[in-house]
Amino acid sequence: MPHAYDVIIAGCGPTGAMLAAELRLHDVRVLVVEQQTEPASAVRIVGLHIRSLELMAMRGLLERILPHGRKRPASAYFAAIAKPAPPGLDSRYAYLLGIPQPVIERLLEEHAVELGAQVRRGCAVAGFEQDDEGVTVELADGERLRSRYLVGGDGARSTVRKLLGVGFPGEPARTESLMGEMEVGVPPEEVAVTVAAIRETHQRFWLRPAGVRVYSVLVPAAGVSDRAEPPTLEDFKQQLHAVAGTDFGVHSPRWLSRFGDATRLADSYRVGRVLLAGDAAHIHPPIGGQGLNLGVQDAFNLGWKLAAQIHGWAPETLLDTYQTERRPVAEAVLDNTRAQTELLSSEPGAQAVRRLLTELMDFDEVNLHLLEKITAIGIRYDFGTGPDLLGRRLRDIDVKQGHLYDLLHRGRGLLLDRTERLTVDGWSDRVDHLADSTAALDAPSVLLRPDGHVAWIGDDQQDVNDHLSRWFGKPAH
Numbered sequence: 001m002p003h004a005y006d007v008i009i010a011g012c013g014p015t016g017a018m019l020a021a022e023l024r025l026h027d028v029r030v031l032v033v034e035q036q037t038e039p040a041s042a043v044r045i046v047g048l049h050i051r052s053l054e055l056m057a058m059r060g061l062l063e064r065i066l067p068h069g070r071k072r073p074a075s076a077y078f079a080a081i082a083k084p085a086p087p088g089l090d091s092r093y094a095y096l097l098g099i100p101q102p103v104i105e106r107l108l109e110e111h112a113v114e115l116g117a118q119v120r121r122g123c124a125v126a127g128f129e130q131d132d133e134g135v136t137v138e139l140a141d142g143e144r145l146r147s148r149y150l151v152g153g154d155g156a157r158s159t160v161r162k163l164l165g166v167g168f169p170g171e172p173a174r175t176e177s178l179m180g181e182m183e184v185g186v187p188p189e190e191v192a193v194t195v196a197a198i199r200e201t202h203q204r205f206w207l208r209p210a211g212v213r214v215y216s217v218l219v220p221a222a223g224v225s226d227r228a229e230p231p232t233l234e235d236f237k238q239q240l241h242a243v244a245g246t247d248f249g250v251h252s253p254r255w256l257s258r259f260g261d262a263t264r265l266a267d268s269y270r271v272g273r274v275l276l277a278g279d280a281a282h283i284h285p286p287i288g289g290q291g292l293n294l295g296v297q298d299a300f301n302l303g304w305k306l307a308a309q310i311h312g313w314a315p316e317t318l319l320d321t322y323q324t325e326r327r328p329v330a331e332a333v334l335d336n337t338r339a340q341t342e343l344l345s346s347e348p349g350a351q352a353v354r355r356l357l358t359e360l361m362d363f364d365e366v367n368l369h370l371l372e373k374i375t376a377i378g379i380r381y382d383f384g385t386g387p388d389l390l391g392r393r394l395r396d397i398d399v400k401q402g403h404l405y406d407l408l409h410r411g412r413g414l415l416l417d418r419t420e421r422l423t424v425d426g427w428s429d430r431v432d433h434l435a436d437s438t439a440a441l442d443a444p445s446v447l448l449r450p451d452g453h454v455a456w457i458g459d460d461q462q463d464v465n466d467h468l469s470r471w472f473g474k475p476a477h
């Protein structure tokens, strides 16, 4: 069977949609297969953190997203301990954008489709077989499609991961929570006073305004009904009573859901021609609001590498750097959510550590360290020895045309050359060159990968050629 597609992506969540768009920047033939006929309706408000906002700016998407969200000041909101951001936060996008998950999913899907991705809703990936040339993907209705690669962006219960036989070790859920949106039957002032008193000791509880007449509710799910069944309004009432002594007269639910705090990481992100990304590769409690951000950033890391592989210019180990770079990042996120979860416990020991951390976070360095973790701007990939900037993302500095990120919309590499005497000859089909001695950069020149990470720093042509080969393959001539 001929390859109808280069890449089939299972799942059109935020990870799958972002990956499809990144691949389309490089003209890769992409099909996204999504089992749901309609986009999700549960209006979970997620926060886009600084690094994700930077990625959106790098692809010219931020202007489109901003009107749908609410900007909040960036803060080191670690284990729900809120501290204002310390001075020296190194980003043009130093805020948190609260935005409903269905909205961000829709915007990313629209972006992917505009770039030429095909999205097929209402059909699930049910099986696949891979061989040396490609993958035969079987859909739930029996149809078989052939592509060169398959990516499982199909969420926590990933069919692709299970069929691949990749282990997903970690800890099962210890606590479950109910979350939903509904109206309340008592005056807002009464809600506010009762809720404030309970939240002094209960961190896994909130009841807060989420729109006209609507409140967002979070309560522990302990002992409530069957885990396999969606929760009911009665479940919420029962749990509100247990925690607050009243159910606040809740009624008219908009949506109700349940989630746990299981923590798991896939043993491998790639087996041959099949890869995993987003929740399919890692799950953790939602504390700190990092899961969607992490998945979108996986997609950003994987897209250009997979495209390079498909177009035949990828250096031999490039695709494997997806796992070597991204798995440790996920490992670190899992760890910080484990730490945060402990700090939410109402046990006296955990509360004491929490008080101590609250004091420590008054030190700017501690505050900044935690903030850089949660917002993912502190990530440094291991590109070998070199200056501190090597392997880190470059912030959106001023260049002669305006902002650096505006030059990265096409998802290509960029040699930012303050010496104005280097070239990218041989790689100009993959890498742009900006000669700009005025660029606000504390280095002679840097080579940026399409994901905005610094792959080389220096001023020597032979040296840059070596690094162009390392990341972008053999020269075209």
Ligand SMILES: Cc1cc2nc3c(=O)[nH]c(=O)nc-3n(C[C@H](O)[C@H](O)[C@H](O)COP(=O)(O)OP(=O)(O)OC[C@H]3O[C@@H](n4cnc5c(N)ncnc54)[C@H](O)[C@@H]3O)c2cc1C
Pocket (backbone or CB within 6 Å): 010, 011, 012, 013, 014, 015, 016, 033, 034, 035, 036, 044, 045, 046, 047, 048, 101, 123, 124, 125, 126, 153, 154, 155, 156, 158, 159, 160, 179, 259, 277, 278, 279, 280, 286, 288, 289, 290, 291, 292, 293, 294, 295
């Ligand atoms: C209460 C709560 C609050 C959260 N808050 C935040 C937050 O503030 N910030 C944040 O970054 N993250 C947050 N998260 C996490 C975030 O929702 C997830 O990490 C994110 O949705 C993962 O995206 P994904 O695309 O990898 O997977 P998913 O969103 O799960 O998407 C997977 C898609 O694959 C589809 N699918 C599944 N199986 C198949 C199949 N066999 N074939 C085809 N399609 C399939 C599904 O229908 C789905 O559309 C929160 C999570 C919860 C529960």
